Amino acid sequence: MAQHNELGKKGEQLAVDFLVDKNYQIIERNYRFDKAEVDIIAKKKNILAIVEVKTRSSSDFGNPQDFVKPKQIKNLVKAVNEYLIENNLDTEVRFDIIAIVEEKASFKVEHLKDAFYHF
Numbered sequence: 001m002a003q004h005n006e007l008g009k010k011g012e013q014l015a016v017d018f019l020v021d022k023n024y025q026i027i028e029r030n031y032r033f034d035k036a037e038v039d040i041i042a043k044k045k046n047i048l049a050i051v052e053v054k055t056r057s058s059s060d061f062g063n064p065q066d067f068v069k070p071k072q073i074k075n076l077v078k079a080v081n082e083y084l085i086e087n088n089l090d091t092e093v094r095f096d097i098i099a100i101v102e103e104k105a106s107f108k109v110e111h112l113k114d115a116f117y118h119f
Contacts, residue, residue, distance in 0.1 A: 015039070015109070019051070019098075033078065033082045035075050039052055056100070073095075073116050080095075
């Protein structure tokens, strides 16, 4: 497996661990619809958090969250709409980004709530 794929999987697991530590319930991982993949669907109280995880080996070329592009956002919104319909959910939805940067032997995790879209 390519090194960037391994880093991505490590980042997703770090994000899950981070969310669980913050009392989120993980509902689904890697939900796919059409051209989109939702990394994590989690719940805390009455909010469904849709979490995009971006992991980078350094911040030399920008912050991880800067790599979430408008087309990806559009596809995520479509996927989440489908998820809500499939599961007959009527709940508040928030789109978050968890940005992870490898720093020497550890990782810096930043949770950006309500990062790009809210409905």
